[in-house]
Amino acid sequence: METTTGRRERKKAATRQALSDAAWRLFSERGFDQVTIAQVAEEADTSIATVFKHFPDGKAALIFGEEHERRTAFQSALDQRAAGTGVLIAARDFLGTRGASKPDPTPEFRRRLDLIMGTPVLREYARRMWICCEDLLAEALAAEAGTDAAGTDAAGVGVRALARFALEAPSLAGLEPHPRQALDAIFQLLETGWARTAAQR
Incomplete structure (x- = not known):
């Protein structure tokens, strides 16, 4: 059973990768908006149904990893942070290794990033x-903080708001000339608070 399951998962991963590679070839040659799902399916020598089976969110999902993989990596970064490192700092450090803030990106990564940042649909995705x-x-x-994230009091609302603002940071920083510096500036503001920042001016 384990062998069968492993083989099935490897086949699934290989199909996803083939579809993703086919999509990237077409997107890079023609532009995202000029490519259809049918063309991706044809390029990968498969059916439209297979594309949607593996990427139910549609065309934009084709050049991104799976959501559960991102969640797992993010959770690990929070859980395995060094002693004395706050949650917000751990989140910042993790986000600083991804997307537009990624240090020393390869030319291939840069081309993909340029496509994403230059395409509103992909940027929103x-x-x-x-x-x-x-x-x-x-x-x-x-x-x-010793509070409840689901709470309806000020503390509960506050942690949910802080989480949302922090996770908006990559998309905002990605539009700046120096994304990592912008990311750090956003998190510094989130850490210190706007009132303290304004009072220092």
Whole structure:
């Protein structure tokens, strides 16, 4: 059973990768908006139904990893943070290794990033993929603060708001000339609070 399951998962992963590679070839040659799902299916020598089976969210999902993989990686970054490192800092450090803030990106990664940032549909999809981690960050922040992330009091609302604002940071920073510096500036503001920042001016 384990062998069968493993083979099935490997086949699924290979199909997803083939579809993703086919989509990227077409997107990079023609532009995202000029490519259809049918053309991706043809390029990958498969059916439209197979594309939607593996990427039910449609065309934009084809060049992004699976949501559960992102959530797992993000959760690990929060859980395995160094002693004395706050949750918000751990989140910032993790986000600083991804997307537009990724250090030393390869030319291939840069081309993909340029496509994403230059295509509103893809940029919005990338933003939503980070927002899918909002509950994880809110729960970690709540645990750190000794409150309930689901609470309706000010503390509960506060950790949920902080989580949302933090996870909006990558999409905002990605539009700036120096994304990592912008990401750090956003998190510094989230850490210190707007009132304190304004009072120092």
